[in-house]
Amino acid sequence: MAVPAIIPKLGNTVESCIIVEWKKAVGEAVAEGETLLDVETDKAVMEVVSPASGVVLAQFYGAGDLAPVLEAIAVIGAPGEDWRALAPGQDDTVTGGEGGPVAEMPEAVAVAAEAPASQPATGAPVSPRARGLARREGLDATGLAGSGPGGRIIERDVQAALASRPKLSPVAQAKLAEGGFTAPERGSGPGGRVMTRDLRPVAEPKPAGKVEPAPTPLVAAAADVEAIKVTGVRKVIAERMLASLQTTAQLTLHASADARGLQALRARFKASDPAFGLHGITINDLILLAVARTLPSHRDLNAQFQGDTLSRFVHVQLGMAVDTPAGLMVPVIRDADQLSLRQMSQEAKRLAAACQARRVTPDELRGGTFTVTNLGGLGVESFTPVLNPPEVAILGVGSINLKAVQQGDASAALSMTGQRGAAFDETSVAFVPHIGLSLTINHQVVDGAPGARFLQALARNLADIDLLLAG
Helix, strand or coil: CCEEEECCCCCCCCCEEEEEEECCCCCCEECCCCEEEEEECCCCEEEEECCCCEEEEEECCCCCCEEECCCEEEEEECCCCCCHHHCCCCCCEEECCCCCEEEECCHHHHHHHCCCCCCCCCCCCECHHHHHHHHHHCCCHHHCCCCCHHHCECHHHHHHHHHHCCCECHHHHHHHHHCCEECCCCCCCHHHCECHHHCEECCCCCCCCCCCCCCCCCCCCHHHCCCCCCCHHHHHHHHHHHHHHHHCCEEEEEEEEECHHHHHHHHHHHHCCHHHCCCCCCHHHHHHHHHHHHHHHCCCCCEEEECCEEEECCCCCEEECEEECCEEECCEECCHHHCCHHHHHHHHHHHHHHHHCCCCCHHHHCCCCEEEEECHHHCCCCCCCCCCCCECEEEEEEEEEEEEEECCCHHHHHHHHCCCCCCCCHHHEEEEEEEEEEEEEECCCCCHHHHHHHHHHHHHHHHCHHHHHHC
8 A cells, every 4th residue: 555755743843844865766666764865954954764665656846845744745655556645735746756747636636726815805794603713723704705694704604714725834723823823825835835934913903094105125236136045944044033033032141251260271171181082172162061060050041931831951951053054053962961071072072063964863953951152263252142942041152352350359449549439550450351151031931130140150150160170
């Protein structure tokens, strides 16, 4: 019996993947568990295996196409077996291994692909049951033709509209159920599938008579513009960043920590006997260790917020932002608070290398409870890191710079000047290396004071990094 091959669910927010390469062509034999194709999410390239042994009877997407998860992307079965009942209902053609059309879709399926457009708003009354169903499904009932008495829109009219609407992704369905959004007749996903990016917020009514001025277009010479279509991984990252800012209340706190201890310890590691294996330990490794050992005492920040539930964690699953040619990836260092400095350094380097090679696994990219992103190596002093939902906090690390610090006892200096407001003697000020720290929190569930206390504790641990290692 022919069976569909699907892309498994790769995370709560992954709705689709880009097909990188088919390992088996149409007509080619494949064994159960053998790699069928490679797919790419916004974070990594992963293998999808065949669900059965047989022959590849059909492929519904070609290399480079965006394919939905949990839906048929190919069919495996016996040669000559009828596979058309397993074809996705939203596509007009089925593609072979090179992406070219090889067969027309059955008529019933092709007709289903053309969802009827909404009729103009009638202004007809809507029954309470119809209004409730439309609200739960995110459908604008005022645009329907009513079949009740006097053109009244009743429940069966809403049900008919829902039946003709294209399929919604699981995440889009959940968002519609929360309210405040409506779905278009056709989405931007494969075959018109409605994705979260297609949902429209319910518009507030504009004051009568108010006319919005038309924007003035900016015209540039074609030779001065390089137009790059945002697709694939970059498009998904763009959507995730926008969703992060739209769904959380982000507040960033800036501080700095005395970096003399970090610099001194790093210098000692570089000058140590190679047999100790400490040459490769970086300042970033020391920062990761300090964060991991500070967070257990500040569990409000070592947390995830989903729906109406805040989950605080005992151990630290530390996300580490990695810059790759394909975009930003955030692998997770498991139980980071339990690791030694050497173990932390080794795991950080292993995960960074896996990201650069695009061979990091889905499990290594999920489940983080706090993230660190470091731009200090690029000379950035401070910045506003964007939350990585459902995490409630992220730490941005800046560069090390000299900071003027008052030395000695301020009260003694005041008595020496003899008057309040007089300048301290210049010998009481020193320029001390400090490292920039920028903490973004989700202000929905984390207040500013707990965030500030975490920064204070982290700054102390970084300044006394040798004591932290001895503890």
